[in-house]
Amino acid sequence: MSNTIQRLVAASLLGGALVTAIACGTGELRLPTVRRLVIYSGARLAPPQERMEEVDDWIREQWDSISRDPGFMIVTTPVEGPVYPWEELYLIHNVEQDTAGVSYQGPPGVNLAARRAFAIYAHLHLMVSLDRLDRWLPEAAGGDEFEVEKAILNRTAVSWLYQRAVYDAPPNAILDELMFVSENGYLDAFILMARPDEFVEARREWRAGNPDRTDAYVEWFRETFERDPPGLRGAPGG
Numbered sequence: 001m002s003n004t005i006q007r008l009v010a011a012s013l014l015g016g017a018l019v020t021a022i023a024c025g026t027g028e029l030r031l032p033t034v035r036r037l038v039i040y041s042g043a044r045l046a047p048p049q050e051r052m053e054e055v056d057d058w059i060r061e062q063w064d065s066i067s068r069d070p071g072f073m074i075v076t077t078p079v080e081g082p083v084y085p086w087e088e089l090y091l092i093h094n095v096e097q098d099t100a101g102v103s104y105q106g107p108p109g110v111n112l113a114a115r116r117a118f119a120i121y122a123h124l125h126l127m128v129s130l131d132r133l134d135r136w137l138p139e140a141a142g143g144d145e146f147e148v149e150k151a152i153l154n155r156t157a158v159s160w161l162y163q164r165a166v167y168d169a170p171p172n173a174i175l176d177e178l179m180f181v182s183e184n185g186y187l188d189a190f191i192l193m194a195r196p197d198e199f200v201e202a203r204r205e206w207r208a209g210n211p212d213r214t215d216a217y218v219e220w221f222r223e224t225f226e227r228d229p230p231g232l233r234g235a236p237g238g
Contacts, residue, residue, distance in 0.1 A: 031056055034165045039176060043224045045183055047165050055162045062136060063116075066123055072098040074119045074126070078106020082174050084194070084230065085121040085156060086149075091129050100126035105174070113169035114160075121156045128152075146202035150187055157182035180224055189217035193231035 034052045037045040066074055079088070088103035102122035104115050127133045128148060134141035140151030157178045163169035164179070181190040192203045193214070207214070221229040 031166055035168065037161075037164055039171070039180070039224075041224055041226055043180060045161065045165070045180065047161055052162055052166050055158055056166070058136075059120075059159055059162060062120065062123065066119065070097070072100070072126055072130075074122050075099060075101040076115045076119050076122070077101060077103045078115075079103045081105060084174055085118050085153070085178075086195070089122060089125060091126055093129070098126060098130065105172070111170060111172060113163045113167070114172040114175055116163065117156055117160045117172075117175050120159050121152060124152045124155060144202070146191070146199040149199070150191060153178060153191065154182050154187060157187075177225060177230075181221075184220065184224075186217045186220060189213055190221075190229065193217070193229055196231060 031049070031053055034047055034049045077088075082105050083103050085102060088101075090101045092099040092101075100122040102118045104118040105111070124133065124136060127136055133148070137148075137151050137155060140148050143151070157175075160169070160172075160175040160179045161183065164171075164176075178190075181187055188206055188210075192199060192206060196203075218229060218232065221227075227233065
């Protein structure tokens with residue numbers, strides 16, 4: 001696929017989700033009314049309209065960069081089963097064009113909203129490798145590996161919250177986990193339990209400072225999703 005076609009594909013990912021209503025007679029762009037999210041267990045999220053308007057600002061800027069910057073390309077590959085964003089992430093650097101790739105649950109052409117969220121995750125990791133994260137996540141730039149990953153996953157979660165609450169994106173088991181985990185303050189526990197072979201020092205420090213937090217997280221996760229959290233079960237989403 002040519003670079004031009006790849007860019008058009010990237011731009012099309014943005015188009016469907018970011019259509020806005022124009023206030024009659026004013027030309028002012030406004031978001032649709034933010035809706036409350038409720039999942040099968042009864043767990044709820046109710047993001048404020050003002051917060052989603054702030055998210056709208058940065059997500060448009062980020063997608064504009066993804067679709068227009070000729071120096072890099074984001075590749076999203078559909079796979080058959082559920083997959084977490086970090087599991088099949090790859091980065092390729094070369095003189096002509098840097099590339100970040102990530103897998104998401106397909107099939108092709110289905111659940112484009114989820115594809116957008118996974119692409120944001122890949123884009124932010126590419127920015128880390130290019131020492132350009134300060135443009136998108138200045139609060140995380142220069143942080144240690146765990147703090148950077150936490151910030152990237154939080155940004156991915158917020159981008160999914162935006163798509164679900166503003167544009168009624170269909171549910172996605174993996175991204176819904178990430179969204180509810182982040183919004184309820186359990187992102188540290190989620191990352192450290194799901195990825196036991198990474199962030200060893202961060203895990204040691206976190207457990208020492210939060211001796212009861214793991215049990216609280218596991219109990220909350222089981223109540224919210226009616227299954228064990230990743231790290232205590234088999235295949236992703238299982």
